[in-house]
Amino acid sequence: MAAIITLSLLGILVLYLGLFKAKSALLPVTLIGLLVALGCELALWGGDAKPIYSGMVVFDNFALAFSILCIVTTGLILLLSKAYFSSISNNVAEYYCLILFSLTGALMVSAYHNFAMLFIGIEVMSVALYILVGIRKTDFGSNEAALKYFLMGAFSTGFLLFGITLLYGATGTFDITGVREYLIANPQQISPYFYGGVLLLLIGLCFKVGAAPFHFWTPDVYEGAPILITSYMSTVVKVASFAGFLRLFGYVFVPLHDFWPPVLLIVIIITLFIGNITAMMQASFKRMLAYSSISHAGYMLFAIVALGATSTSSIFTYAIAYSLSSVAAFAGLILVKRAKGSDQFVAFNGLGKTNPFLAFVITVAMLSLAGIPLTAGFIGKFMMFNTVMQDYHIVLLLLAVVNAAIGVFYYLRVVVHMYFKTAEDEGGAIVLPLSFKVVLATTVALTLLIGLYPDCIIGLL
Amino acid sequence: MTIFYFVAFLSIFFALMTIFTKNPVHSVLYLVITFFTFTVHYILLNAQFLAVVNFIVYMGAIMVLFLFVLMLLNLNKDIEPMRSNLVKIMGAVAGMCMLVTFLGAFKVIESNNEFVTGNSDVGLVKNLGKVLFDEFLLPFELSSILLLTAMVGAILLAKKETKEA
Numbered sequence: 001m002a003a004i005i006t007l008s009l010l011g012i013l014v015l016y017l018g019l020f021k022a023k024s025a026l027l028p029v030t031l032i033g034l035l036v037a038l039g040c041e042l043a044l045w046g047g048d049a050k051p052i053y054s055g056m057v058v059f060d061n062f063a064l065a066f067s068i069l070c071i072v073t074t075g076l077i078l079l080l081s082k083a084y085f086s087s088i089s090n091n092v093a094e095y096y097c098l099i100l101f102s103l104t105g106a107l108m109v110s111a112y113h114n115f116a117m118l119f120i121g122i123e124v125m126s127v128a129l130y131i132l133v134g135i136r137k138t139d140f141g142s143n144e145a146a147l148k149y150f151l152m153g154a155f156s157t158g159f160l161l162f163g164i165t166l167l168y169g170a171t172g173t174f175d176i177t178g179v180r181e182y183l184i185a186n187p188q189q190i191s192p193y194f195y196g197g198v199l200l201l202l203i204g205l206c207f208k209v210g211a212a213p214f215h216f217w218t219p220d221v222y223e224g225a226p227i228l229i230t231s232y233m234s235t236v237v238k239v240a241s242f243a244g245f246l247r248l249f250g251y252v253f254v255p256l257h258d259f260w261p262p263v264l265l266i267v268i269i270i271t272l273f274i275g276n277i278t279a280m281m282q283a284s285f286k287r288m289l290a291y292s293s294i295s296h297a298g299y300m301l302f303a304i305v306a307l308g309a310t311s312t313s314s315i316f317t318y319a320i321a322y323s324l325s326s327v328a329a330f331a332g333l334i335l336v337k338r339a340k341g342s343d344q345f346v347a348f349n350g351l352g353k354t355n356p357f358l359a360f361v362i363t364v365a366m367l368s369l370a371g372i373p374l375t376a377g378f379i380g381k382f383m384m385f386n387t388v389m390q391d392y393h394i395v396l397l398l399l400a401v402v403n404a405a406i407g408v409f410y411y412l413r414v415v416v417h418m419y420f421k422t423a424e425d426e427g428g429a430i431v432l433p434l435s436f437k438v439v440l441a442t443t444v445a446l447t448l449l450i451g452l453y454p455d456c457i458i459g460l461l
Numbered sequence: 462m463t464i465f466y467f468v469a470f471l472s473i474f475f476a477l478m479t480i481f482t483k484n485p486v487h488s489v490l491y492l493v494i495t496f497f498t499f500t501v502h503y504i505l506l507n508a509q510f511l512a513v514v515n516f517i518v519y520m521g522a523i524m525v526l527f528l529f530v531l532m533l534l535n536l537n538k539d540i541e542p543m544r545s546n547l548v549k550i551m552g553a554v555a556g557m558c559m560l561v562t563f564l565g566a567f568k569v570i571e572s573n574n575e576f577v578t579g580n581s582d583v584g585l586v587k588n589l590g591k592v593l594f595d596e597f598l599l600p601f602e603l604s605s606i607l608l609l610t611a612m613v614g615a616i617l618l619a620k621k622e623t624k625e626a
Contacts, residue, residue, distance in 0.1 A: 008606055015613070053599040094617045101610045108603065116600040124607045131614030192566035 001057060002040035003067060004107050006033060011100040018093020027082060030096050034075045041068050051113045055175050063111035065316055065461055066243035070106045070236045073323045074099065076443065077232050079435045080331050084228050088136055095135065099232065102128035106240035110247075115164045115174040118244060122160065122208065125237060126153045132232075133225040145224025152207065152217040160204030166197030176252045183255040190256070198253060198260055202267075205248070208241045211297045212271040219278075222290035227337065230286065231330035234293045235323040242300050246315055249304050257307070264305045269399055271298035276406040285333055286343045288410060289326070292369060295403065296322050302384045302400070306391035313461040314387050318380035320457060321368055321450065325377060328365035328443040331436055332358055339430045348414055350423035355430050359418045361440045368447050370411040371404055376450035383458070465505055472498035489527045496520045508584025 010033035017025055041064050049060035057063075078099065085092045101124060108121030130153065134146025168174060170191035171182040183190065203214065210218040222230045253260060275295025282288040300318055303311040333343060335358060340347040352359040368377035381404065388397050432440075450457055472495055479491040496519045503512035582588055593601050 004603075008603075011606075012609075054596045056597075056599040091617060091620075094613055097613060098610065098617075101606055104606060114600070116597060117603075120600045120603050120607060124603070124610060127607060127614065128610045131610075131618060134618060137618065192569045196563060196566055 001052065001059065002043075003037040003071070004057075004104055004111075006037045006040060007100055007104045007107065010034075010037075011097045011104070014093055014097045014100065018091065018097070023086075023092060026093055026096055027078065030078060030100065031075060033100075034071055034078070038068060038071050038075075041071065051175075051177070055177070056114045056117050057108070057111045058113040059111055061461060062247070062312060063243070066110040066239060066319070067107045069316070069320060069323060070103060070110065070240055073235045073239070073327060074103050074232070076327050076439050077228060077235070079439050080231075080327075080334060081228055082433065082435050084226070084334065088226060095132065098128040098132050102132070102232075103236065106236055109240045110243035112244065112247070113176055115167070115176070118248075119157075119161065119164065122241075122244070123157065125240065126157075126208075129229070129233060129237065132229045133221060135229070136226060139224075141224040142226070143224075145221045148217050148224075149221045156204050156207030156214070158204075159200050159207065163197045163200030163202075163204055166193045166200065170194040170197060176248070180252045180255070183253070187255065194256075195259065198256065199263065201248065202260065202263060205241065205245050206267060209238055209245065209297045209300075210294055211267055211301060212274040212294060213267075215271070215274065215294050215297075218294055219287055219290045222293070223284070223287050227286065227330055227334050227343075230290070231327055234289070234330075235326050238293065238297065239319045239323060242297075242315060242319060245301075246304055246312065250307050250311060254307060261305050264301060265393075265396065268298050268301045268305060268396070271295065271301070272400060272403040276403045276410075280406060280410045282410075283345060284343050285336075285345055285348065285414060288345075288414075289329060289333075292407065292410070293326070295407065296369075298403075299381065299384055299400070302388050302396075305396075306387045306393060308387055308390055310383065310390075311387050313458050314380070314383035316461050317376070317383055317450070317454070317457050321376035321380040321447065324443045324447050324450075325365040325368040325375075328361050328440060328447070329369070331439055331443075332362040332365070335430050335432065335436065345414055345417050348417040349421040350418070351430075352419035354423070355432070357437075358430060358432065358440070361444050362418065363415050364444050364447055366411040366415055368451070370408045372408070374448065374451045376447045376454075378451060379454040379457075465502075468498050468501045468505070472502070485531050486528070489524065489531060492527070493520055493524045496524070503584070506584060507582065510586045510589050511584055 010030065013033070014026060014030060017023075017029060041059075044059050045061065045064055047059075049058055049063075051058040078096070081095075085095045105121045105123070105125030105128065108117055109125060112118040112121055130146060130150045133149050134142055136142040164174070167179060170193040171179050173179060173182070183194075207214040222234065225233065249260070249264075272295055275291050275293075275298060279288050279291035279295065282291060296318075300315055300322075303315040303318070336347050336351070337343050348362075351362070364375060368375035371377045371381035385397060385400065388400070475491050475495040475498065479488050479495060482488045482491060496515060500512050500516045500520070503509075503515060
């Protein structure tokens with residue numbers, strides 16, 4: 001709870017700093033605030049977790065782990081923001097403030113213990129993003145993305161709310177433990193409302209994580225948004241939504257385990273195929289990452305369909321691997337786009353010669369996203385497939401392997417462009433600012449570390 | 462009960478009119494009437510606070526906003542965006558499937574269970590305040606962040622950029 005309070009106050013403080021034109025203080029203050037919030041979360045680790053504030057939030061290790069991941073990822077992304085925001089507009093303080101508020105929402109979603117908190121958390125997280133996506137006011141693509149995201153988001157919130165209402169109609173409570181106890185107490189006579197509620201909640205959450213067939217907003221929004229916001233959306237927001245998803249289905253709806261997995265199974269298969277096959281046909285690196293994030297949502301849903309003792313830690317490992325490599329990939333994209341003015345694959349030509357360090361980082365990130373051994377992505381995928389194996393979903397596993405193979409193809413394309421093609425025109429040389437170097441080195445080091453010693457993460461949850 | 466059926470008929474009728482009129486301004490006006498019938502429903506359910514809020518916020522503020530936007534954009538014409546018939550049919554089939562599912566669920570359920578009839582005084586301002594400031598205090602306080610975010614965003618998007626350098 002201390003972290004949520006810290007972040008909310010930090011957002012307001014940042015607004016005041018903007019008011020008093022203390023622009024150079026913005027980034028340090030924000031980062032210090034994030035560190036304080038991180039400390040608050042770490043202090044709670046391993047304690048006895050009881051729902052607090054009349055059962056509204058619970059800070060168990062599950063919530064803390066995902067919150068910490070969100071905070072760290074946000075910190076890494078903000079380190080990249082130094083020159084980025086001021087090049088877009090003058091009101092830099094508001095951007096930091098909105099990102100911090102969105103992060104507050106993400107923490108609420110990962111720690112909710114009551115549907116009211118889930119709803120408010122998702123709304124805080126999304127409303128800040130609707131604005132951040134449309135922040136480049138003169139850019140047509142950005143406007144379109146913001147409007148699309150807003151309409152789709154509002155629509156999906158409607159589904160979510162209707163689902164919560166139906167669950168309330170069936171159980172008479174908003175408390176998730178109460179709903180779970182209702183399911184355990186009445187295994188035979190579950191109210192018909194309840195099934196409708198579960199399905200509507202599933203639809204609403206699939207919208208939020210961008211799983212097919214509710215993915216239509218994802219590519220356009222990710223492409224239209226500023227790159228930094230895209231990286232925030234595809235990491236922090238996705239991770240938090242999955243934490244909420246897993247808590248709901250892995251804890252509350254478990255007793256109903258013969259009802260919803262078939263639906264989710266179909267969602268997963270469609271998501272994997274649509275994400276991967278469309279990603280293969282993209283010429284733009286940014287759009288490729290957008291489609292690949294759809295397919296990663298599919299992989300992460302694996303752990304929910306095959307619930308077991310390890311599904312929490314496997315989804316957490318996968319989320320870490322995915323966040324780290326996404327941040328690295330987007331950081332590389334920012335640098336390349338700044339130098340070459342384009343986010344097509346062609347812009348990466350010859351990067352292996354002109355800037356070996358950056359090329360190496362992007363290569364590691366791509367290998368990790370594709371799930372090649374020695375990287376964190378491999379461990380994540382391995383654990384996911386392992387959970388599915390334990391449940392004997394052989395067909396699902398085969399389809400997933402086929403998709404992983406497709407993934408390798410398009411992830412390696414950028415590597416081919418970097419090392420085996422030469423740039424035709426020498427655009428501006430890529431300069432690596434210190435903050436970028438720090439972020440790139442950290443993400444690569446962590447990716448390789450988790451790839452080599454996965455036990456340090458797996459043992460946590 | 463007869464009042465309920467009459468008002469329910471009116472809300473469905475005007476809701477359908479909202480969809481089927483081609484003129485956007487008429488559509489918004491029908492929506493106003495639909496919201497008004499909702500207000501009547503809330504009063505019938507003894508939910509006074511909701512009725513007042515619905516009346517002031519939805520019927521008053523939001524609808525006026527809608528009308529203003531429509532008039533500013535000068536959409537006061539019969540505009541029907543081109544849609545393929547396939548999409549229309551698919552939408553209708555999917556919507557009907559959902560409707561049938563929910564109607565089935567509502568029919569099966571016994572209408573006198575305690576959550577449906579419930580506490581008839583729960584919608585009074587006094588009881589609502591007690592719940593809001595006791596059990597639901599945390600979400601209530603945190604929704605202030607939601608409002609602040611929306612406010613910051615609205616100003617940020619509406620303000621003219623004054624780029625110095």
